Each structure stands twice: as C-alpha cells, then as structure tokens.
Amino acid sequence: MWIIELTFTANDERLAARPAHRRLLEQLHGEGVVRLAGPLADDSGAVIVLDVADRDAVDRLIAADPYFTTPGVSVAKIRQWEPFLS
Template sequence: MTYFAVLYTYNPDNEKIVDARPAHREFIATLHGEGKIIGSGPFTDGNGGALISIQLAEGSTVADAEAVMNNDPFYSEGLLDNRVIHTWNPVIKSF
C-alpha cells in the first residue's frame, strides 16, 4: 500500500461547510467501506481543518490521491481554504 496524509484548512464557522458536512461524511464513509481510509477527523483546536489518512494501491502517486480526494464535497464545492496531500510513511502502524 501507499499511504497519504491529506490536510484540509477551512473556516469552521463557514455555514457552507456545515451544510456540506453530511455529504462529506458520506464520502468518507464510502472510502472507508472501500478500505481506503486509515483515519479521518477534524482538528479540535477551534481553527478549523482536518486530517484524512488514506491508503491506495502500492505505487500510487499524489496525483492518484488527488483524483480520489477531488470527489470530496468539501473540495468539489470549493469550500476549502487549502488542501495539501503528502505521501506518508507510517513507520509505526497501530491502526
């Protein structure tokens, strides 16, 4: 498997984020059902944003991860202030 850390930045008070959250969570649940989600959740410091960790087939690239994550309503509806995707090496895998 190839692993990716997806970092979202968004305004937690944005009503459009609140409105899109159910569709976003359905998207995440679908990825989880496909075995692609390692973990996902918002940051709780009050500044907004989230971390989503995904796994794709061995040899997948950041472009592959982008293609998957482009279907997230938070992204496709233009609600993110920023999105960064890193290839990740989870040296300790306790998930």
C-alpha cells in the same frame, strides 16, 4: 499513504456540505482507502489519511468530493507518508 490537511473558516456552506462528505469518507473507509479522518479539536481544519498508490489517486479522490471545493474548506497540504507502524 498520503495525508491531506484541510483548513476551515466559519462558513455555513461548509457545514451544510459536511454530512455528504462524511458519508463518502465512511464508504472509502469501508473500502480501505481512508484509514483515518477527522477534524482538529479546535475545528480549524481536518486530517485525512489515505492508503492509495500515488498522488494521481489522491487528486482523483479530491476531485470526486465536492466538499474540497466548498467555500470555507481549503486543502492546505498534501503529503506522502511512510509509516513504519500501523
């Protein structure tokens, strides 16, 4: 699995782009690709947990979602995660 950590700034473009981004995440959740996703409680960023084979798959997902390059959204970290409980 992989964790994408996002950071946000107060930018109206980010807020306008969020509904389409969430629809895509919901679709990917239905396909089993996105396991968990959501904003941090203070809305300073978000966490997305992906169940994909490798970093290339993560990069393709990021490239396919314009939200990740919307002003006000930054990918802070991408980390591989190996949970032992689910």
